[in-house]
Amino acid sequence: MAKPKKQPRPKAATPKGFRDYFGAEVTRRRDMLETIAKVYHLYGFDALETSAVETVEALGKFLPDVDRPNEGVFAWQEEDSDWLALRYDLTAPLARVAAQYRNDLPSPYRRYAMGPVWRNEKPGPGRFRQFYQCDADTVGAPSVAADAEICAMLSDVLEAVGIARGDYIVRINNRKVLNGVMEVAGVLDPEDPEKFAHERGIVLRAIDKLDRLGLDGVRALLGEGRKDDSGDFTKGAGLSAGQAERIVGFLHARGDDAAQTLARLGDLVAGSPTGEEGVAELSTMADLLGAGGYGPDRIVIDPSVVRGLGYYTGPVFEAELTFEIEDEKGRPRQFGSVAGGGRYDDLVKRFTGQEVPATGVSIGVDRLLAALDAKGRLTSDMRGPVIVTVMDRERMADYQAMVAELRKSNIRAEVYLGNPKNFGNQLKYADKRGSPIAVIQGADERARDVVQIKDLDLGAKLAESVSHEEWKDQPAQFECPRDRMVAEIAKRLARPQ
Structure with missing residues (x-):
């Protein structure tokens, strides 16, 4: 009689793209979350906790990494039931909550949420499949005053956690402006929004990678495509040279001040009602932020900001750290983006059939902690007992x-x-x-x-x-x-x- 096969011992290793966090790291994150929550609370936002699991239908297909299974989410099918998935951000669950409890919640509804999210994306250095987000959103406010307030609050949060003024910048743009540029470039048909939708998605992802790929890399993705260092080929949007240059011109539209940038954007979108509306909204935000004391040393208009997620409909914004750190080879580099967000007026509409305006921001807590650690600015008492x-x-x-x-x-x-x-x-x-x-x-x-x-x-x-x-x-x-x-x-x- 054959001997039963000995069961091999399980490998003691975290799955690819995941990591463990120990005492000091967990304590630092907790302290940062508490600091951020105080600023959110000061602005009048209330806490909300949602389930880590949603139906795939409720989450929707908005992730930029379309080459991964299930549009970049970790999903599974319940027996004879719905497909479920781990949440990929904290915004999609908020849209479901806003629709489910719309008769009970105040309008506008201002909430903040903190917790882990999961993305089935290709992992890399500093890029994990599970990470913490810390969000604040306003649902039910159509005015861009809500977007301006979110940007001001983001600036205050960064300074509260230890990022000195001058070491960060909040950059804002408007998806309507980019849509206007694409309309003028012939990549968007106002009469048929679904036409060229695939190409526009590639354009958005290409622009969102400007900092990482540079202008030549973006041009390649706007055209036939690009091969990365590993030899993997990413298919491009297939735009003509003229169309691509119109998009590239949009990326170069930032001027010496807000007025000059707005004037250049106005010229680029001339003839597109959508684009002109976006420029007007940016102008209003600049005025509101200036009145609140948030000048160009903290917040600027920057056309290169588009955000990769597909659900944004208006203003979009990112917080970027401007100080230098050293990479693993001792070379100086800038840390980059640690937060982002924007307006998503159609997300709740998916559930209710009625447009519900919404805007919000998400802070990548782990990236922010890594940046503070790199600069020696973590102040928590890490002494043991x-x-x-x-x-x-x-x-x-x-x-x-x-x-x-x-x-x-x-x-x-x-x-x-x-x-x-x-x-x-x-x-x-x-x-x-x-x-x-x-x-x-x-x-x-x-x-x-x-x-x-x-x-x-x-x-x-x-x-x-x-x-x-x-x-x-x-x-x-x-x-x-x-x-x-x-x-x-x-x-x-x-x-x-």
Whole structure:
């Protein structure tokens, strides 16, 4: 009789395009989300949580990565039922909520939402299939004053999380302007919106990749297509040279100030009512933002912003970080976009049959954290807990009483719960946890009702420079009365790091 085949052990590895997040990373994200939520709340937005799973029908087909299965979503079919998918953003679920609860929600409805989203896209450096978004949207406000407010709020959020003014810019454009340009270029027929829809989708994706591919790469995608470094070929929109140059001219329309940019855009869309309406909306937004103190040092009109998602119908905007960082080879580069959004007046209409104006922004929290980390601007206290070491197994209750006192004083603390036989291993554990302080009480200290406090942070500084004058008179380990333990530790933790 043949031996049953031994089941192979599962491979301990995250799936391609996914990653794990550990203590400090999770804490930093939480702190950032709380900071962003405070700004959203200040502007009058309320929190909303939706399911991570929606029907594919409810999500719609708006992702730019059309070459992936199921239009770039992770989807599956329930037995004899609907196709379901993980949400690819937080906007499509909002449209469903706005339609489902339209009789109960105030109008306009202002909400913010935070959580992970999933995209079945080709992963790459810094590009994951699961990532956090942090959105704010206004549903039911037709005026571009709502779009201007979102842009102002985005600017305030960036400064609140630690991006200094001058290190970012919020760039705004209007899909109606681009539609006007495409109409003049012969790629859009107002009488038949579905005509050339495939070509327009490629145009949008090509322009959205301007920063990454450069002008030549965009031109190739507007024409026959482009082969990337790996040899993969992406089919282009098939536009003529004249049509492509009209689109490229649109990308170069940004002037020295808003007035000059608007004038150039007006010339490009002359004869297109849609395009002229878009230019007028941009002019209104510029006036509103200027009145609120959001000048060109924070927010500018930039025709190269189009956004890749297919559901935008009016103003679109992106926040770009302008400072330089170094890539993995030490070469300087700009970090790029960390947030984006726009107006999507037709998204709720899919459910109700009636046009419901809406606009919003989505912040890529993980990208923003990576940018702050690259610039050394993460300010969260990443210190580990105070470690109460175990010198005598039989006195575990005493050690637990110590951590209870520390926790009551809001000091993060834990008792070492590994094998206490080797005291050196306890200190190695404390070091691996990033612990600032270790508490030691053996039989001798217990008899004298004292504890030893080992300042691990200070010990590390002294190890770096024994002659450091600032720390000479501060011993890295000292003895104190047991009833002074909490006060002494609190004083050490309050010291600037």
